[in-house]
Amino acid sequence: MQSESARMSSAAEARFRVQAPNSRPRAITVVACDAVSEAVVRKLAGEGWAHATFLTAASARPGDDRSPAPDDALADLADHARNLDDAVETADLMIMVAGPGGMAHFAPRIGEACGLRRVMTTGFVVGVAAASDAELSRTLAQLRPWSLMVVLANNDDYIGDMMTALRA
Amino acid sequence: MLRKEQGDLLTQTGPDTPMGRMFRRYWIPALLAEELPENDCPPVRVKLLSERLVAFRDTNGRLGLVDEFCAHRGVSLWFARNEECGLRCPYHGWKYDVTGQCIDVPSEPEASGFAQKVKLRSYSLIERGGVLWAYMGPPDAQPPLPEWEFATVPKPQTFTSKRLQESNWLQAMEGGIDSSHVSFLHRGDLNSDPLFKGAKGNQYNLNDARPVFEVVECPGGLHIGARRNAENGHYYWRITQWVMPSFTMIAPRGNHSVHGHFWIPIDDENCWAWSFDYHPIRELSDAERAAMRDGKGIHVKLEPGSFRPMANRDNDYLIDRAAQKAGKTFSGVEGIGMQDASLQESMGPIVDRTKENLVSTDNGIIMARHRLLRAVKALEDKGTPPPGADPVHQKVRSAAIVLPPDVPFTEGARDAMVVRPAVAPASV
Numbered sequence: 001m002q003s004e005s006a007r008m009s010s011a012a013e014a015r016f017r018v019q020a021p022n023s024r025p026r027a028i029t030v031v032a033c034d035a036v037s038e039a040v041v042r043k044l045a046g047e048g049w050a051h052a053t054f055l056t057a058a059s060a061r062p063g064d065d066r067s068p069a070p071d072d073a074l075a076d077l078a079d080h081a082r083n084l085d086d087a088v089e090t091a092d093l094m095i096m097v098a099g100p101g102g103m104a105h106f107a108p109r110i111g112e113a114c115g116l117r118r119v120m121t122t123g124f125v126v127g128v129a130a131a132s133d134a135e136l137s138r139t140l141a142q143l144r145p146w147s148l149m150v151v152l153a154n155n156d157d158y159i160g161d162m163m164t165a166l167r168a
Numbered sequence: 169m170l171r172k173e174q175g176d177l178l179t180q181t182g183p184d185t186p187m188g189r190m191f192r193r194y195w196i197p198a199l200l201a202e203e204l205p206e207n208d209c210p211p212v213r214v215k216l217l218s219e220r221l222v223a224f225r226d227t228n229g230r231l232g233l234v235d236e237f238c239a240h241r242g243v244s245l246w247f248a249r250n251e252e253c254g255l256r257c258p259y260h261g262w263k264y265d266v267t268g269q270c271i272d273v274p275s276e277p278e279a280s281g282f283a284q285k286v287k288l289r290s291y292s293l294i295e296r297g298g299v300l301w302a303y304m305g306p307p308d309a310q311p312p313l314p315e316w317e318f319a320t321v322p323k324p325q326t327f328t329s330k331r332l333q334e335s336n337w338l339q340a341m342e343g344g345i346d347s348s349h350v351s352f353l354h355r356g357d358l359n360s361d362p363l364f365k366g367a368k369g370n371q372y373n374l375n376d377a378r379p380v381f382e383v384v385e386c387p388g389g390l391h392i393g394a395r396r397n398a399e400n401g402h403y404y405w406r407i408t409q410w411v412m413p414s415f416t417m418i419a420p421r422g423n424h425s426v427h428g429h430f431w432i433p434i435d436d437e438n439c440w441a442w443s444f445d446y447h448p449i450r451e452l453s454d455a456e457r458a459a460m461r462d463g464k465g466i467h468v469k470l471e472p473g474s475f476r477p478m479a480n481r482d483n484d485y486l487i488d489r490a491a492q493k494a495g496k497t498f499s500g501v502e503g504i505g506m507q508d509a510s511l512q513e514s515m516g517p518i519v520d521r522t523k524e525n526l527v528s529t530d531n532g533i534i535m536a537r538h539r540l541l542r543a544v545k546a547l548e549d550k551g552t553p554p555p556g557a558d559p560v561h562q563k564v565r566s567a568a569i570v571l572p573p574d575v576p577f578t579e580g581a582r583d584a585m586v587v588r589p590a591v592a593p594a595s596v
Contacts (some may be wrong), residue, residue, distance in 0.1 A: 002482070003482050003483060003484045004484060005513075007482045009334070009515075010516075010517070011518075013516070014517075014520070015570075036588040043190075048249075073179045087344070114281070120441055120528050122528045122531070128385070133578075136576065137574075137579065138578055140576050144380075146574075147380070148380050148528065149380070149381045149529055149531050149532050150382040150383070151382075151535070152382070153535065161537075161538045162531065162534050162538075164169065165170070165526050165534040165537070166169075166528070167525070
């Protein structure tokens with residue numbers, strides 16, 4: 001007699017898998033952390049996503065030690081100011097996008113807010129193919145402490161594939 | 169999540185499929201050399217990429233990999249007599265050489281030239297590092313011979329095994345780059361398996377079950393770094409290598425051997441899980457070889473006379489619920505290889521990726537699919553040779569290393585991630 005594992009792992013048994021949805025949509029927020037990444041994020045936003053929000057913090061400038069970047073640096077792509085805490089509150093996953101060169105000054109603020117609310121964070125570096133090691137290092141130093149996953153892709157279009165894979 | 173058509177594209181590797189055409193641009197492991205131990209030994213059935221073939225070593229030691237079936241009446245040449253530089257079909261005596269060329273049709277006058285008109289499909293088969301490698305693609309696109317370090321170090325330094333996995337190749341391979349499962353599924357083995365235990369890195373693993381990942385594209389595939397906390401604010405990095413299409417190399421532990429896998433499609437519902445262990449600068453000890461043969465580390469115990477694991481789906485993988493409850497194993501299945509295989513086979517022959525819910529830590533898997541899809545498209549549209557066939561892409565090493573917090577692993581482990589002859593692997 002066939003074992004249960006043998007019977008149940010057959011292609012024939014796959015017909016009987018429950019077809020009901022097994023998850024609810026997740027809310028993904030993508031934040032462009034600098035000018036280089038803002039162009040990528042704007043293009044990405046135009047692709048039409050069901051569960052994604054696109055913001056920019058490209059105007060953030062470095063502050064002093066106590067306040068690495070001002071609170072009002074976050075905006076939507078129509079340039080309306082957005083509150084960071086509200087943005088994090090509604091997100092299941094926060095993707096911080098930054099180009100090489102270490103201009104992601106708002107990343108620590110996002111990271112701190114996500115850490116407090118236990119929101120998953122991913123750091124995504126664009127423009128990797130043409131960047132020097134030193135430029136990448138500066139950006140990684142900004143993203144790494146606040147990202148539970150860091151991605152360095154040669155092609156910037158990977159971020160769209162990643163979001164599709166995550167059901168954005 | 170993958171769309172159905174993307175999943176079909178990646179999982180189907182028959183001769184008339186895009187992914188099948190891509191797999192055929194690589195040298196792939198086909199048999200252990202010991203399966204054809206001597207000249208004129210019995211032929212062996214080989215099914216690769218959904219093609220049924222027979223392999224043999226002729227009287228002069230030449231290797232052949234040809235269509236399994238005689239061109240006359242379709243008899244399997246597994247029954248053939250391997251003699252006098254060819255396989256002779258036992259039914260009517262038709263004989264084929266290692267190129268598949270028919271060289272004798274006894275019923276026809278030799279002068280008729282009929283035999284010359286009959287030729288079975290054949291593929292290149294070469295021996296390297298105790299493995300017989302097949303190239304099944306267009307002859308004019310054959311890449312240089314494989315240069316994987318495990319296959320080029322002296323024989324006493326390397327050990328290779330293979331096992332049948334009853335699932336599609338992709339879900340097996342994706343397990344090899346899914347670093348986050350190690351802290352759960354394999355946690356019981358790090359301090360007990362003779363091929364892992366004793367390494368300082370094991371404690372970093374066990375003390376920090378929530379590693380942080382970095383996925384970095386490289387010319388041949390991906391570097392997948394898993395970062396855990398170490399002393400004095402430093403990070404313990406485990407760097408896995410994935411080289412396209414299906415080579416994975418796991419970060420080493422202490423002075424143990426380095427190991428990894430190839431995942432090679434047999435057909436769309438079965439694959440070979442190849443497992444290698446080697447040390448770049450020292451011979452493997454008798455105890456290490458005995459442990460590998462006994463199914464320790466990433467190897468598995470096999471049913472005698474076959475490559476099917478002793479624990480398999482027909483015996484529910486010998487699951488031990490008491491051991492699971494006691495924490496001896498996390499899943500109740502013994503051995504790292506079968507812990508992986510049992511779960512991957514339970515997904516079904518080809519898992520339905522339209523229903524999965526990947527999370528951000530699955531980026532290694534997401535990016536591997538992205539690169540495979542991109543490479544298939546480039547090959548189909550422009551004939552671009554896929555990454556991973558170039559020997560430069562194959563000269564990689566996995567690494568385990570402790571680095572200061574501000575040093576990217578791609579910088580701090582740059583030298584450690586490439587083959588350096590006579591230099592020990594970076595390991596903790």
